[in-house]
Amino acid sequence: MSSLFRQIAAVVTMTIGGLPSRFWGSVTTVFSIALVVATLLAFLAMSNGFAKTVAGTGSDDIAMILGTGSEAELNSTMSSEAVRLLEESPGLARDATGRPIASPELYVVVGANRRAGGGEANVSLRGVTARAPELRPGFRLSSGRMFEPGTNEMIVGVGVVRQFNGFDLNTELQLGGSAWKVVGVFEVPGTVFDSELWADLPVVQSLFNRGPSVQALRARLESPASLAKVKAFVESEPRLQVDVKTEKQHFAGEAQSLQYLVYFGWALSITLGFGALAGALNTMYAAVEARSKELATLRAIGFGGFPAFVGAITESLVLALSGGLVGSAAAYLLFNGLTASTLGGGFTQVVFDFNIGPAQVLAGVQLALLLGLVGGIFPALRAARTPLLKLGAD
Amino acid sequence: MSDSDLIVLRNIAKTYRRGEESISIFSDLNLTIPSGDFVAMMGPSGSGKTTLLNLLGGLDRPTSGTILFDGAPIEKLSESQLSAWRAANIGFIFQFYNLMPTMSAARNVELPLLLTSLSPSERKKRVKTALEVVGLDNRAGHKPKELSGGQQQRVAIARAIVADPKLILADEPTGDLDRTTAAEILEMLQLLNRELGKTIVMVTHDPAAAKYARRELHLDKGTFEERLT
Ligand SMILES: Nc1ncnc2c1ncn2[C@@H]1O[C@H](COP(=O)(O)OP(=O)(O)OP(=O)(O)O)[C@@H](O)[C@H]1O
Ligand SMILES: [Mg+2]
Numbered sequence: 001m002s003s004l005f006r007q008i009a010a011v012v013t014m015t016i017g018g019l020p021s022r023f024w025g026s027v028t029t030v031f032s033i034a035l036v037v038a039t040l041l042a043f044l045a046m047s048n049g050f051a052k053t054v055a056g057t058g059s060d061d062i063a064m065i066l067g068t069g070s071e072a073e074l075n076s077t078m079s080s081e082a083v084r085l086l087e088e089s090p091g092l093a094r095d096a097t098g099r100p101i102a103s104p105e106l107y108v109v110v111g112a113n114r115r116a117g118g119g120e121a122n123v124s125l126r127g128v129t130a131r132a133p134e135l136r137p138g139f140r141l142s143s144g145r146m147f148e149p150g151t152n153e154m155i156v157g158v159g160v161v162r163q164f165n166g167f168d169l170n171t172e173l174q175l176g177g178s179a180w181k182v183v184g185v186f187e188v189p190g191t192v193f194d195s196e197l198w199a200d201l202p203v204v205q206s207l208f209n210r211g212p213s214v215q216a217l218r219a220r221l222e223s224p225a226s227l228a229k230v231k232a233f234v235e236s237e238p239r240l241q242v243d244v245k246t247e248k249q250h251f252a253g254e255a256q257s258l259q260y261l262v263y264f265g266w267a268l269s270i271t272l273g274f275g276a277l278a279g280a281l282n283t284m285y286a287a288v289e290a291r292s293k294e295l296a297t298l299r300a301i302g303f304g305g306f307p308a309f310v311g312a313i314t315e316s317l318v319l320a321l322s323g324g325l326v327g328s329a330a331a332y333l334l335f336n337g338l339t340a341s342t343l344g345g346g347f348t349q350v351v352f353d354f355n356i357g358p359a360q361v362l363a364g365v366q367l368a369l370l371l372g373l374v375g376g377i378f379p380a381l382r383a384a385r386t387p388l389l390k391l392g393a394d
Numbered sequence: 395m396s397d398s399d400l401i402v403l404r405n406i407a408k409t410y411r412r413g414e415e416s417i418s419i420f421s422d423l424n425l426t427i428p429s430g431d432f433v434a435m436m437g438p439s440g441s442g443k444t445t446l447l448n449l450l451g452g453l454d455r456p457t458s459g460t461i462l463f464d465g466a467p468i469e470k471l472s473e474s475q476l477s478a479w480r481a482a483n484i485g486f487i488f489q490f491y492n493l494m495p496t497m498s499a500a501r502n503v504e505l506p507l508l509l510t511s512l513s514p515s516e517r518k519k520r521v522k523t524a525l526e527v528v529g530l531d532n533r534a535g536h537k538p539k540e541l542s543g544g545q546q547q548r549v550a551i552a553r554a555i556v557a558d559p560k561l562i563l564a565d566e567p568t569g570d571l572d573r574t575t576a577a578e579i580l581e582m583l584q585l586l587n588r589e590l591g592k593t594i595v596m597v598t599h600d601p602a603a604a605k606y607a608r609r610e611l612h613l614d615k616g617t618f619e620e621r622l623t
Contacts (some may be wrong), residue, residue, distance in 0.1 A: 002511075003509050003510070005507055006509075010501075010505060010508055013496075013497075014496050018495070018496050021495075214395070294492075294494050294495075297486075297492040299477070300453055300480065301481065301486070301505055301506050301553075302480045302482075303505075304474065304477060335585070342618070388454070389486060390450070392489070
């Protein structure tokens with residue numbers, strides 16, 4: 001047994017020592033695997049960053065009430081009558097005057113120009129009341145002031161200022177055929193609200209011809225457990241055709257939609273992986289062929305075939321691991337922290353940061369090692385069966 | 395067969411199959427090599443010298459017939475038994491040295507010892523001795539490409555003798571060397587045979603090289619013709 005280990009050690013050091021002599025083949029393999037890993041990580045970073053933003057958005061003690069059957073705010077409608085009824089529900093947290101801490105909201109999608117690369121994208125303009133900030137833990141006006149109710153003033157999220165032109169403080173702009181003024185910049189760190197515009201609800205309703213209806217009612221719960229009370233109230237009131245969830249449940253549902261992007265990312269990386277695999281097989285067969293005289297010589301001396309197998313597999317895994325690490329490093333440098341915006345559920349622009357963490361790197365390295373294993377196993381079998389007539393090769 | 399016979403070939407036939415046709419190299423070859431012999435094997439190209447050496451070294455199997463080594467048949471050994479048998483009994487020397495390019499001379503020489511149960515310090519001692527025998531103990535740390543052809547072949551000889559095998563098989567060991575260097579190598583083989591009692595079978599094209607052996611065997615059309623030197 002220890003003889004076997006000594007044989008393996010000898011073949012492995014010989015193999016690794018020989019890597020520089022096949023420099024370009026090795027480099028090509030490393031880079032093709034790095035490309036696959038970087039591609040995968042780009043998608044994983046995107047979904048991870050999006051998931052983090054969306055997960056940060058949801059709160060357990062805020063009820064999110066939408067018209068029946070509406071997954072997203074945009075295709076939900078609720079009458080002002082329904083809002084008035086819901087405000088009577090038990091289980092809602094109330095202020096000193098007995099009014100529920102609730103925010104009826106309506107948003108419309110407007111176009112905006114991107115800062116980077118130009119082009120139009122959609123931004124949500126949300127009509128809210130003065131209560132809206134109370135339902136966003138972490139809300140802060142970073143500059144300027146709150147809009148005056150009844151005016152064409154708006155406050156804008158920092159994500160919007162970062163991504164789009166024309167939303168800086170004190171700018172006047174045209175949206176939906178009317179003039180608006182930016183009077184404040186707000187942030188709700190780590191949430192999707194950072195990428196919204198907020199204005200007075202009645203003003204948005206009238207300028208965008210929405211009548212008195214809204215899309216959603218957010219209401220603070222006495223406790224997460226009070227959700228059941230609100231649900232029971234809604235069921236007992238036939239005039240209310242609404243669905244009740246916590247805000248967290250609502251956004252978790254939206255994050256699901258991005259899961260398809262992750263599947264696409266895996267599919268694309270695996271497709272690229274086949275290309276890299278062909279390259280790796282080629283390199284490995286060439287490497288084994290280049291060593292065939294040495295391997296045959298070792299066989300003649302009395303070495304077994306297994307050390308030759310291990311040597312080739314090790315070489316392949318070393319190349320793959322290098323590719324995995326190079327790809328991860330490149331992805332980290334290129335994508336980590338990169339700010340992007342995408343269409344979230346309900347066609348809204350959500351601004352989020354790409355995020356590469358240990359789990360994403362691990363997935364990338366695992367894919368690389370899998371490619372190394374598959375790309376190495378057949379060449380390694382050939383190495384183990386190197387014919388002794390290769391002794392005379394030169 | 396006497397006790398002092400190291401190798402006995404009996405009725406050896408060897409046929410290569412190449413697709414449909416089969417090529418017969420030998421049909422009934424008989425040969426005895428006593429222990430301590432030094433045989434130079436000559437013959438035209440394609441006459442089967444390398445094939446015969448491969449049979450003697452357990453690198454290939456006869457189509458029929460028996461090869462007795464120290465009285466025991468080797469042709470029935472399994473692949474792994476044959477590997478172990480080679481490691482214990484045979485030292486190979488090749489025309490193109492067949493050293494591991496990434497390993498130092500000492501590490502190259504150590505390779506056969508990795509298959510034994512010797513301790514690292516014993517292995518080191520043996521490697522040193524073997525390199526001394528071939529006069530290269532001062533080159534132990536050199537890689538093959540830092541050595542001349544003659545020096546590389548001497549490293550290969552050290553590797554062939556380090557595990558103290560009974561039989562050394564050399565296929566054109568001087569085929570790639572100039573006349574003076576070749577003479578040095580041949581003197582070294584002669585020394586191994588005379589002083590250390592190694593049995594040697596050497597294939598060569600060069601009649602001058604063959605003179606270093608105790609006898610010459612000419613292989614042609616599947617049979618031997620012997621000449622004493
Ligand atoms: N693995 C093989 N498969 C098929 N034919 C082979 C094989 N090895 C050798 N031969 C054939 O067997 C014959 C003898 O080959 P061998 O290598 O033993 O000759 P040789 O006497 O060593 O020649 P040389 O002096 O050129 O080295 C040749 O015709 C060769 O083509
Ligand atoms: Mg030959």
